[in-house]
Amino acid sequence: MKLITLLIVVIYACNCLCVTEEAIATNEIPRDEQGQKSVECRIDEEVKREILGYKPVVDKIVDAVTKGDFKGKVYDELAAFVDKFGSRYSGTKNLEDAIDYMQSVLKNHNLDNVHTEPVTFDGWFRGEEYATLIKPRLYEMKILGLGNSISTPGSGIVAEALVVNSFEELVAKSDQVKGKIVVYNEAFKSYGETVKYRSIGAIEAARHGAVAALLRSVTPYSLYTPHTGMMHYDPNVTRIPFAAITIEDAQMLRRMSERGSRLEIELKMSNSVEQGLKSRNSVAELAGRKLADRVVLVSGHLDSWDVGQGAMDDGAGAFISWYSLAVLNKLGLRPKRTLRAVLWTVEELGLIGAKQYVKRHYKDLDKFDLVMESDEGTFTPLGMEFAGSENAECVVQEILKLMDSINATKFQRGNKMGIGSDIVEMTSLGVPGASLLNQNDKYFYYHHTNADTMTVEDPDSLDKCLALWAAFSYVVADLNKNFKDF
Amino acid sequence: MKLITLLIVVIYACNCLCVTEEAIATNEIPRDEQGQKSVECRIDEEVKREILGYKPVVDKIVDAVTKGDFKGKVYDELAAFVDKFGSRYSGTKNLEDAIDYMQSVLKNHNLDNVHTEPVTFDGWFRGEEYATLIKPRLYEMKILGLGNSISTPGSGIVAEALVVNSFEELVAKSDQVKGKIVVYNEAFKSYGETVKYRSIGAIEAARHGAVAALLRSVTPYSLYTPHTGMMHYDPNVTRIPFAAITIEDAQMLRRMSERGSRLEIELKMSNSVEQGLKSRNSVAELAGRKLADRVVLVSGHLDSWDVGQGAMDDGAGAFISWYSLAVLNKLGLRPKRTLRAVLWTVEELGLIGAKQYVKRHYKDLDKFDLVMESDEGTFTPLGMEFAGSENAECVVQEILKLMDSINATKFQRGNKMGIGSDIVEMTSLGVPGASLLNQNDKYFYYHHTNADTMTVEDPDSLDKCLALWAAFSYVVADLNKNFKDF
Numbered sequence: 001m002k003l004i005t006l007l008i009v010v011i012y013a014c015n016c017l018c019v020t021e022e023a024i025a026t027n028e029i030p031r032d033e034q035g036q037k038s039v040e041c042r043i044d045e046e047v048k049r050e051i052l053g054y055k056p057v058v059d060k061i062v063d064a065v066t067k068g069d070f071k072g073k074v075y076d077e078l079a080a081f082v083d084k085f086g087s088r089y090s091g092t093k094n095l096e097d098a099i100d101y102m103q104s105v106l107k108n109h110n111l112d113n114v115h116t117e118p119v120t121f122d123g124w125f126r127g128e129e130y131a132t133l134i135k136p137r138l139y140e141m142k143i144l145g146l147g148n149s150i151s152t153p154g155s156g157i158v159a160e161a162l163v164v165n166s167f168e169e170l171v172a173k174s175d176q177v178k179g180k181i182v183v184y185n186e187a188f189k190s191y192g193e194t195v196k197y198r199s200i201g202a203i204e205a206a207r208h209g210a211v212a213a214l215l216r217s218v219t220p221y222s223l224y225t226p227h228t229g230m231m232h233y234d235p236n237v238t239r240i241p242f243a244a245i246t247i248e249d250a251q252m253l254r255r256m257s258e259r260g261s262r263l264e265i266e267l268k269m270s271n272s273v274e275q276g277l278k279s280r281n282s283v284a285e286l287a288g289r290k291l292a293d294r295v296v297l298v299s300g301h302l303d304s305w306d307v308g309q310g311a312m313d314d315g316a317g318a319f320i321s322w323y324s325l326a327v328l329n330k331l332g333l334r335p336k337r338t339l340r341a342v343l344w345t346v347e348e349l350g351l352i353g354a355k356q357y358v359k360r361h362y363k364d365l366d367k368f369d370l371v372m373e374s375d376e377g378t379f380t381p382l383g384m385e386f387a388g389s390e391n392a393e394c395v396v397q398e399i400l401k402l403m404d405s406i407n408a409t410k411f412q413r414g415n416k417m418g419i420g421s422d423i424v425e426m427t428s429l430g431v432p433g434a435s436l437l438n439q440n441d442k443y444f445y446y447h448h449t450n451a452d453t454m455t456v457e458d459p460d461s462l463d464k465c466l467a468l469w470a471a472f473s474y475v476v477a478d479l480n481k482n483f484k485d486f
Numbered sequence: 487m488k489l490i491t492l493l494i495v496v497i498y499a500c501n502c503l504c505v506t507e508e509a510i511a512t513n514e515i516p517r518d519e520q521g522q523k524s525v526e527c528r529i530d531e532e533v534k535r536e537i538l539g540y541k542p543v544v545d546k547i548v549d550a551v552t553k554g555d556f557k558g559k560v561y562d563e564l565a566a567f568v569d570k571f572g573s574r575y576s577g578t579k580n581l582e583d584a585i586d587y588m589q590s591v592l593k594n595h596n597l598d599n600v601h602t603e604p605v606t607f608d609g610w611f612r613g614e615e616y617a618t619l620i621k622p623r624l625y626e627m628k629i630l631g632l633g634n635s636i637s638t639p640g641s642g643i644v645a646e647a648l649v650v651n652s653f654e655e656l657v658a659k660s661d662q663v664k665g666k667i668v669v670y671n672e673a674f675k676s677y678g679e680t681v682k683y684r685s686i687g688a689i690e691a692a693r694h695g696a697v698a699a700l701l702r703s704v705t706p707y708s709l710y711t712p713h714t715g716m717m718h719y720d721p722n723v724t725r726i727p728f729a730a731i732t733i734e735d736a737q738m739l740r741r742m743s744e745r746g747s748r749l750e751i752e753l754k755m756s757n758s759v760e761q762g763l764k765s766r767n768s769v770a771e772l773a774g775r776k777l778a779d780r781v782v783l784v785s786g787h788l789d790s791w792d793v794g795q796g797a798m799d800d801g802a803g804a805f806i807s808w809y810s811l812a813v814l815n816k817l818g819l820r821p822k823r824t825l826r827a828v829l830w831t832v833e834e835l836g837l838i839g840a841k842q843y844v845k846r847h848y849k850d851l852d853k854f855d856l857v858m859e860s861d862e863g864t865f866t867p868l869g870m871e872f873a874g875s876e877n878a879e880c881v882v883q884e885i886l887k888l889m890d891s892i893n894a895t896k897f898q899r900g901n902k903m904g905i906g907s908d909i910v911e912m913t914s915l916g917v918p919g920a921s922l923l924n925q926n927d928k929y930f931y932y933h934h935t936n937a938d939t940m941t942v943e944d945p946d947s948l949d950k951c952l953a954l955w956a957a958f959s960y961v962v963a964d965l966n967k968n969f970k971d972f
Contacts, residue, residue: 445709
């Protein structure tokens with residue numbers, strides 16, 4: 001593929017987890033135990049002792065959340081929220097109602113400086129959509145149009161289909177593509193490796209003359225489950241409609257074509273775009289008791305795709321973030337620096353809320369000691385992925401040692417260009433960043449589907465994630481030295 | 487629940503796997519190694535030696551299927567079939583076309599006595615169906631109406647919903663049921679234990695005055711996946727419409743009601759019934775070379791539910807059955823007795839094809855030495871479940887020892903009232919029966935859903951199941967002594 005295309009992947013394919021996964025996929029730094037040993041830590045014994053001194057307070061937080069008054073509470077709060085609103089798609093009244101609701105919740109928990117900050121964006125809306133196999137037999141396939149895709153002409157497209165298993169096969173069969181619907185039946189390797197078919201599949205297919213494209217959903221497992229997500233165009237290549245089908249149907253189409261059947265598909269998509277829409281990032285704080293202008297930021301995004309409940313992606317990440325402040329507040333634990341929870345908006349359409357947040361706070365970024373995000377699941381927590389200086393890595397590892405009671409001591413080195421989704425806007429500018437490590441092997445079973453519901457979430461795991469999130473952010477925000485200066 | 491209800495469960499709740507699972511669930515006979523040891527085998531050394539003498543021929547079959555000319559072939563045949571026809575629902579032209587197609591296939595494989603036998607039945611057909619949560623928020627739930635359910639009145643039903651987790655809770659809340667839609671949110675224990683909510687849920691709800699009922703799909707795992715299946719009425723209780731929803735939505739409705747929300751649901755189902763429909767069981771044989779009037783029967787059902795491809799349930803079971811004959815035929819292995827493959831029809835609507843087969847062949851049942859069925863998946867094969875005399879159990883165990891090269895030596899004692907789905911019609915009358923044991927832990931992930939496709943099937947596992955099926959049936963059909971006389 002051409003350089004411009006690669007560039008587009010890097011620039012645009014950064015919605016939820018993509019950058020992170022790519023970074024993980026290409027990161028050659030040793031992991032787990034090796035990861036810990038690869039950094040030779042030379043932090044002061046005094047700092048180590050200071051951190052060890054937080055053990056009682058960490059235990060207090062962990063106990064309160066996993067056994068005490070807060071046990072199961074964040075699950076209940078999240079369930080009440082996602083059950084009330086369901087999916088919270090950018091550009092809908094529903095998302096704005098959910099943001100209003102959160103303002104009340106945050107105020108009711110007596111957090112400081114509860115407010116929203118405006119975000120403007122161009123919306124993309126799913127309309128009527130279907131894909132019908134016409135030949136060799138009549139069969140309606142379940143589809144989910146991909147975000148940003150253009151519509152088909154009003155009456156739909158009927159065309160012969162060409163199934164390819166890779167971009168390489170597409171190139172090899174270039175002379176057969178013209179006028180056809182390209183069906184990608186790419187095998188899932190990892191999200192980072194495979195999502196490129198979603199990001200630039202339409203561009204590559206159109207480059208060879210395709211009139212539309214269908215994508216095998218980017219997931220390792222399916223119960224006839226289509227997955228949506230953002231796709232992109234190249235300004236120099238014709239735009240064609242692009243939708244996701246299930247693994248099952250992609251494999252069937254491949255088998256049919258390998259048997260020599262001529263495939264004919266009717267595709268109809270009637271999406272719409274609306275420019276200049278408004279949404280809001282939600283903010284709440286636990287104002288620092290000494291250095292209130294310095295900030296440790298915890299976050300997740302409140303918007304979701306237009307399917308499922310957005311419980312996993314990313315209701316849970318948003319909720320462990322603001323609820324960390326609520327827990328600390330109730331426990332009377334106010335750190336030296338300000339703990340700020342930001343519940344991002346319009347993440348799924350391209351980190352729009354986070355990008356505008358950075359613009360707005362650009363001159364204050366040097367006051368951000370650490371930005372944290374949970375947007376890769378809240379299954380059993382394992383520890384923290386971190387991108388920052390080597391000394392800061394050592395500090396993080398020392399703090400993680402305090403999390404032994406919930407077995408969340410694992411350190412993983414991250415990449416500042418891919419440590420999170422929304423926070424990457426700040427880490428790429430040099431702010432240290434951390435992301436929740438958790439046992440998220442099944443994350444992509446649910447990602448961007450109707451199956452992203454509370455059923456994915458487990459109250460005990462959520463409690464442990466919250467405990468780690470609250471305790472870790474508290475310690476960082478309370479250390480004598482600014483974390484950024486390590 | 488009342489006696490009449492229990493009776494109805496026993497009589498009617500016998501479509502695919504239910505009886506089997508119930509029998510397994512309540513069977514107190516030791517399993518696995520214990521199961522083998524629990525039978526003290528006193529068969530003649532001569533019989534043991536005779537069976538051991540089949541080792542070379544079993545190995546020949548296994549090698550030909552798993553490594554030789556037939557490797558991957560049954561998968562390809564099955565894929566071609568299910569891709570061509572998709573779901574094969576009883577009462578559709580599609581099923582009859584599929585039966586015609588199979589007649590050609592069976593003849594092309596030079597099998598003997600290829601023919602069909604007529605079956606008549608009353609059909610049930612899904613029409614337009616939807617369930618919309620009206621309060622506390624507008625939300626369209628994904629549903630699958632349950633087979634045999636009546637329709638709602640033309641304009642649908644709008645009613646308050648009552649969520650119960652069990653029949654016990656239904657009884658306890660009896661005074662709240664009148665005029666409501668009962669939503670069962672029963673936890674999945676095992677299919678055998680839990681399917682009663684599908685079988686008699688409408689009866690129990692109506693008994694307390696409900697106007698309709700919704701069922702949490704009977705499955706241990708869901709990606710927002712509704713499962714259909716048969717449900718039943720009691721002639722003495724008002725008939726009410728009954729449909730399946732997903733685990734996710736059932737749990738959400740429960741949470742909402744536990745928070746005190748009043749639930750209001752609109753349900754619309756417009757099913758239809760048609761009486762006196764016709765279908766056909768498909769039959770093919772490898773005529774016995776000595777005792778051609780004696781029969782070992784291998785089987786699976788060709789019809790499926792009206793969702794998915796019916797690849798697992800039960801295309802694969804039907805295909806390893808007829809393909810066993812094809813393999814033996816090609817290998818020149820014609821047993822003393824006749825091997826008969828029967829591809830049942832109208833299984834999903836209540837074992838109709840099998841019941842009518844038994845009526846037609848009732849006077850010949852004493853000539854059936856063994857009836858085998860595969861209708862519980864064709865994942866990695868483990869061995870055989872068997873219901874018959876204690877001596878016959880010993881013979882089965884000896885034969886299974888020959889299957890060591892594919893690790894399919896496990897014996898499990900079955901119950902003649904629940905050893906299979908279709909074959910139970912014969913085993914309950916005293917014919918020995920065997921069912922394919924396989925690693926089917928995920929069977930109920932896919933059962934009666936859109937996810938029952940070729941993607942579930944693995945070519946190597948299917949080869950091994952076929953090898954076991956062909957070799958086992960061959961040995962039984964070729965022994966000196968009639969298997970039934972053991």
